[in-house]
Amino acid sequence: MPETVLVCVAWPYANTPLHAGQMAGAYLPADIFARYHRMKGNRVLMVSGSDAHGTPITVRAEAEGTTPEAVYQKNHQSFVDTFERFGVSFDLFTSTATANHAEVAQGIFQKLLAAGYIYPATQTLLFDPKVGRFLPDRYVEGICPKCGYDGARGDQCDNCGSTLDALELLSPRSRLSDATPEPRPSEHFFLKLSAFNERLTEWVAPQDHWRAAVRNFTLGLLREGLHDRAITRDLEWGIPVPVEGFEGKRLYVWFEAVIGYLSASIEWSKTHGQPEAWRDFWLDPSARTYYFQGKDNVPFHTTIWPAMLMGSATPDETLALPYDVPANQYVTMSGAKASSSRNWAVWMPDYLDRHESDPLRYMLSAVMPETSDSDFTWSEYVRRNNDELVATWGNLVHRVLTFTRRNFDAQVPPQPASLSESSQRLLDRIDGAFEDEGKHIEAVNLRAALQVAMSVAQDANRYLDERAPWTAIKTDRDHAAESLWTVINVISGIATLMQPFMPFTSPRAWALAGNTGDLQAVGWQRSVIAGGTALPEPLPLFQKFDDSVAAEEEARLGH
Incomplete structure (x- = not known):
């Protein structure tokens, strides 16, 4: 169902x-x-x-x-x-x-x-006397009362990470005029969060399937007790408050x-x-x-x-x-938190103008910060691209299909009447990987899910090294044919396993194995490749990077 x-x-x-x-x-x-x-x-x-x-x-x-x-x-x-x-x-x-x-x-x-869960109340807010308007949190800067950083905003301090109220700032100043703002009353609507603490x-x-950090953090907030929060602001930009008399205010x-x-x-x-x-x-x-x-x-x-x-x-x-x-959690960039003001980030439009999508999708999936912060470096990006995408997965596809086309008239070899133990074991491995990877994805354990697919590629490479069809072709053509038919079918399965992670190169790998149609629509299963299927000319899935790419990209950070 x-x-x-x-x-x-x-x-x-x-x-x-x-x-x-x-x-x-x-x-x-x-x-x-x-x-x-x-x-x-x-x-x-x-x-x-x-x-x-x-x-x-x-x-x-x-x-x-x-x-x-x-x-x-x-x-x-x-x-x-x-x-x-x-x-x-x-x-x-x-x-x-x-x-x-x-x-x-x-x-x-x-x-x-x-329902009575929203009510009006008066709160004290900071007002800029020079421009004559109330100041949203981010329009106020000052000294953080917790760490002493001069440059904290009215909602948080980027230096120590503390959540703040603008009224807590020491020596506050308006970003609009640099004037010292004055506390003044303003009427707003509040959401009665305190009424929901027990529910x-x-x-x-009982949400045991949540990530521990999410569940524990939330229970901690609830143990401390939720406080009612203002849900309207003194702004002109935003959604109007649908209550007469509040036309000049907007929903927070x-x-x-x-x-x-x-x-x-x-x-x-x-x-x-x-x-x-x-x-x-x-x-x-x-x-x-x-x-x-x-x-x-x-x-x-x-x-x-x-x-x-x-x-x-x-x-x-x-x-x-x-x-x-x-x-x-967060992905830091070369050891530092991403920052727009310092231009310390890998900006996606810039990246996509210079590189393909799938290598970055792969890298970010491999370091996905599911339980703790992780770090992105360009040197690791280049290493994973060259060692894992090019040498492990891409090379598996390219060498098998190139060799098969050359020695079997550009067709998949016939399916053997019976399979050797090692061939059957590898096919069982790829078919079982769909359930294994699927369980990880359903639990949103995506790093582990990606590793399932990559480990099958590693197994396929080991299988090839052991059976050496490039040597067997000289003395035992049937032996070589079995090896190649088996691995082409495994490649078809790996391409499907990789599709959620790398949707640009996976359909190409799937098609190179002899499949036709839409990979995304085929379903979560291996497409069996029959003997005699025509094989298109294989082209590399990934580009190998020179080590200089890492240095060049690192130099862009902060500039």
């Missing part, structure tokens, strides 16, 4: 291009997961979109002397282009700037308000952005001529929803969004809570 799987992926702020750390954190793992489930025959919906309303967009707009709309539009198009070129297979990548999203977000607000604890505690981005998973599902349904199809993913108790995030987004998806889902439920409509939040 096919499963219904909703893949929800973090909404990136549309203020800068995407970098490789973000791809490893949320977008690549989500794509691998979604591609696998589609191949399994499951019904999959994978959605995300650009976060158009965060203060990073307005900060960027003021720094560039343009409008938030222009900044969002430019980076949204960059995101769409990057995902297409990198092979991230969204069913819909939209934005929070759509009328549909505003309608859905305001609808959730009104349901929570009607959330009862829900989170952290509140409305998480609603994007729902609004995107509804938008996808409408654009596909099935306006009620979203209900299968959100209202069917058997459907599973997965939220792919970086670790900094865990609280929003394990406490705040679930609380909003619980609070907005009605007798007729209860939206599904997350089944899993497989949040990744």
